[in-house]
Structures are given as C-alpha cells and as structure tokens.
Amino acid sequence: MAHLKVSNLRKSFGSTEVLRNVSFEISEGEFCVLLGPSGCGKTTVLRLVAGLDHLDEGSIVINDREVSNLTPRDRDIAMVFQSYALYPHMSVFDNMAFSLKMRKIPRNEIDCKVKETARLLELDSLLERKPKELSGGQRQRVAIGRAIVRNPKLFLFDEPLSNLDAKLRSTMRIELANLHQKLKATTVYVTHDQVEAMTLGEKIILFDQGEIQQTGSPDEVYHKPANLFVATFIGTPQINLLTGSLVGKERKLYFESGPLKIDVSSKAELKPFIKKELTLGIRPESLSPGEGQIKGNIELIEHLGPETLVYVGVYGNRIIAKAASGFQINRGEEISLALAETGVHLFFEGKRITA
Ligand SMILES: Nc1ncnc2c1ncn2[C@@H]1O[C@H](COP(=O)(O)OP(=O)(O)OP(=O)(O)O)[C@@H](O)[C@H]1O
Ligand SMILES: [Mg+2]
Known part of the structure; x- marks a missing residue:
C-alpha cells in the first residue's frame, strides 16, 4: 500500500x-x-x-x-x-x-x-x-x-x-x-x-x-x-445565488438584496464585511414552504416523485426550493419560504466568509 x-x-x-x-x-x-x-x-x-x-x-x-x-x-x-x-x-x-x-x-x-x-x-x-x-x-x-x-x-x-x-x-x-x-x-x-x-x-x-x-x-x-x-x-439543483450587501442595524446583521432582507445576526464572523458587496448562497433543500423571510410567486413546479421542486420569482431572481412529495400549489400563487439556520453561505469576492 x-x-x-x-x-x-x-x-x-x-x-x-x-x-x-x-x-x-x-x-x-x-x-x-x-x-x-x-x-x-x-x-x-x-x-x-x-x-x-x-x-x-x-x-x-x-x-x-x-x-x-x-x-x-x-x-x-x-x-x-x-x-x-x-x-x-x-x-x-x-x-x-x-x-x-x-x-x-x-x-x-x-x-x-x-x-x-x-x-x-x-x-x-x-x-x-x-x-x-x-x-x-x-x-x-x-x-x-x-x-x-x-x-x-x-x-x-x-x-x-x-x-x-x-x-x-x-x-x-x-x-x-x-x-x-x-x-x-x-x-x-x-x-x-x-x-x-x-x-x-x-x-x-x-x-x-x-x-x-x-x-x-x-x-x-x-x-x-x-x-x-x-x-x-456541487449540488443539483444548483445552489441559489443572490447578490447584495451586508447591513448592520441595532446590533443586528442583515443581508439585503433590493427589497429582500435576511437576518443573519447569528453569524458574528460576518461583522468585518458590513457594507461590502456579498453573494448569498442557499441550497434548495434549505428552503421549504413555510413562514419565513423570503416571499415570492410560483413560476414553475416540478413533481419529481420523492420531492417537489418549486421555482419562485423573488424580486426578479428565480429561487429553487424543495417541498415534500405531492406538494400542491398553482403557478402565480404567492409563497413564503422558511430558511434553515444552517442554509446560509456567504461569499466575499468569491470566497466563503461564513464559518
Ligand atoms: N498533449 C497535450 N498537448 C496540448 N494540450 C494538452 C495535452 N494534453 C492535455 N492538454 C490540454 O490540457 C488541459 C487539461 O487536459 P486534461 O486532459 O488533463 O483535462 P481533463 O480534466 O482530464 O478533462 P476531461 O474531463 O475532458 O477528460 C486541456 O485544456 C487540454 O486541452
Ligand atoms: Mg480526462
């Protein structure tokens, strides 16, 4: 050997x-x-x-x-x-x-x-x-x-x-x-x-x-x-990417992309990047239908058998989320997506900055 x-x-x-x-x-x-x-x-x-x-x-x-x-x-x-x-x-x-x-x-x-x-x-x-x-x-x-x-x-x-x-x-x-x-x-x-x-x-x-x-x-x-x-x-469907910037407000940290605002306060390692242009990555399985910070309209639904993919238009971006098998919703309907705590990946100049 x-x-x-x-x-x-x-x-x-x-x-x-x-x-x-x-x-x-x-x-x-x-x-x-x-x-x-x-x-x-x-x-x-x-x-x-x-x-x-x-x-x-x-x-x-x-x-x-x-x-x-x-x-x-x-x-x-x-x-x-x-x-x-x-x-x-x-x-x-x-x-x-x-x-x-x-x-x-x-x-x-x-x-x-x-x-x-x-x-x-x-x-x-x-x-x-x-x-x-x-x-x-x-x-x-x-x-x-x-x-x-x-x-x-x-x-x-x-x-x-x-x-x-x-x-x-x-x-x-x-x-x-x-x-x-x-x-x-x-x-x-x-x-x-x-x-x-x-x-x-x-x-x-x-x-x-x-x-x-x-x-x-x-x-x-x-x-x-x-x-x-x-x-x-790595990953199919591909990770969702959004560009935006990091904003610090009253001891809280937000990733903001246009009107979209995501609370990332739990990630203290991000503090040095306040006001910087960042890219947020979220894998489809970290997003699921439920009460959450991301809201949009259904553009497409794919029933794959073991799971359902929903394509959601969010302020001009298309975001893919995973829903359970048999999930029913119509095109054009409004949907709210819950984001898993571990699902946030942030990149500065292409490199990972989340721990
Ligand atoms: N003998 C050679 N002369 C000139 N260029 C070469 C030679 N062998 C490989 N290359 C170039 O080197 C680069 C890497 O080639 P390589 O064959 O290692 O890629 P690979 O990752 O194995 O790709 P694939 O997945 O398509 O097999 C390519 O741009 C290729 O064109
Ligand atoms: Mg080869």
Whole structure:
C-alpha cells in the first residue's frame, strides 16, 4: 500500500499552462476523487503521477521515495484508462494475465492470481470469452482486473465508468465501492460526475482550470464550499445565488438584496464585511414552504416523485426550493419560504466568509 504526496506540480503544454501549484496528499488505503469540469487538468495529474508525462516543476513522492524521474514501470502503479482498450484477440484470462506473463511470473502463479481476481470481480465463468462477447460492464471489470492482478501500490482510475449507460454506471459504482472495501488499496479516481465523487470518495479534490479549489470530505465540500466555484459545481439543483450587501442595524446583521432582507445576526464572523458587496448562497433543500423571510410567486413546479421542486420569482431572481412529495400549489400563487439556520453561505469576492 502506498502513501502519495504531490507537491507544487506545474505543467505546461507549449505556452499553455495546464496545472498550477497542485499539491495534495493521499494516505494509505484512501479512496480519493479528483473532480472537475472537462479540460481542468484531471487526466494530466494522473498521467504525471503514473509517469506517462514529464512534470515541469514539483515533486511526486510515493512512500517517502521521489518518483518523478522513474519510468512508469518502476513506479508500481496501475492505471485504468477511460478507453480501457482490451486486447480483442485474447480471452478474458489472457487479457488479465498479460502483464504478469510479460514479467515472466511462473505459470501456476499467474493461474492462481488471475482466477482469484476473476472470482473477486465475478468474472470466473467468463474467462474463456473474448472481449466482444462481453457486456460493457463486464469489459470494464476485466480492465479493472488487469490492474488488480499486478498488485500495484497505487491505483489510478481515469473516468472508468464514463462509457457505460446510467444504470450500469450506478451498479458499477457500488461494485467499485465494495471492491475498495475488500482491497483497501490507495486509489486516485478521476471523474467529472459529482454523484460518483460524492458516493465513492473518502476525500474529494475539486479542480478548476488547473488549480485545486478545495480538498475535503464529501460533506465538507457540500456543506462548506470554499468558494463560489465549489458551491455551484456541487449540488443539483444548483445552489441559489443572490447578490447584495451586508447591513448592520441595532446590533443586528442583515443581508439585503433590493427589497429582500435576511437576518443573519447569528453569524458574528460576518461583522468585518458590513457594507461590502456579498453573494448569498442557499441550497434548495434549505428552503421549504413555510413562514419565513423570503416571499415570492410560483413560476414553475416540478413533481419529481420523492420531492417537489418549486421555482419562485423573488424580486426578479428565480429561487429553487424543495417541498415534500405531492406538494400542491398553482403557478402565480404567492409563497413564503422558511430558511434553515444552517442554509446560509456567504461569499466575499468569491470566497466563503461564513464559518
Ligand atoms: N498533449 C497535450 N498537448 C496540448 N494540450 C494538452 C495535452 N494534453 C492535455 N492538454 C490540454 O490540457 C488541459 C487539461 O487536459 P486534461 O486532459 O488533463 O483535462 P481533463 O480534466 O482530464 O478533462 P476531461 O474531463 O475532458 O477528460 C486541456 O485544456 C487540454 O486541452
Ligand atoms: Mg480526462
């Protein structure tokens, strides 16, 4: 098992700087997810860690050993790529055995290792098949099996589920979580899918434009987003945002946006920001129909089954709130929304200022 420490990574392709000052640490046995929009540099980070690309600056240390100058072979890492190209003419068994054969491991040892891994991944009845005779999910498991047989110190996954349909993706997500429970291998998992990140990750590292925006547990990035990028990237429907300013009146603090006024007096940490332009973020589930400070008119209702989304026009802003399943109200009707005490996120110059 491995401990990975990445410090101050920089990488440019030509004149384009793709990674800036990327530092993170992953402890032994941890499942860490690199999350971010397309093009933010996730694959580049994995390729640098695996040794498939050369870094411009920084260091990569695995178990106290600097590996930046080692070849991919010598790093003892297995990477599962987004396009998990299996060898089409080889059976499942041979696909999984290939890297062990290359390393001249004795035949009976290979046999044992492949069969054990196949059992773990429930591929044991498929060992004689060729990739074209497998479903997408089975092929994906073979690609993962190919990585597992090598018994690497570190697993790198680059969007391994993105080729699968939604149903299979959620099944494989559960399988991957179970697999991690069994193997406890140190894993870096790349995805742009926040649901995958939230359900699989013990730690999430959120990237945007080549820079880390926040590192934390799924709970931390969701409930304490460090900046507006994180707040809006995570959560569906998206967090509601209102711009306004902080006003202090008679020992009380209000966030005011036009005629809308929200009492935030319980948050003493905000005092230094009186009279400043701020952005208020409220997640839809922190707002529910009930006596409260936010009033508006219903613009749209979505009955989703387990819950109802109401879109409310509030002085020119559209705010989304969550109501119970079966909640009934008509378009145009007036509604009052109650705001949960923990639902207030305030940002100054894009950065979180609420505790
Ligand atoms: N070999 C290369 N030459 C030039 N630019 C590159 C190269 N590889 C990647 N890039 C650029 O670097 C940036 C980051 O790419 P990267 O593949 O790491 O993104 P990503 O986060 O993995 O995106 P996706 O979610 O779409 O896979 C992109 O703007 C990309 O165009
Ligand atoms: Mg990528």
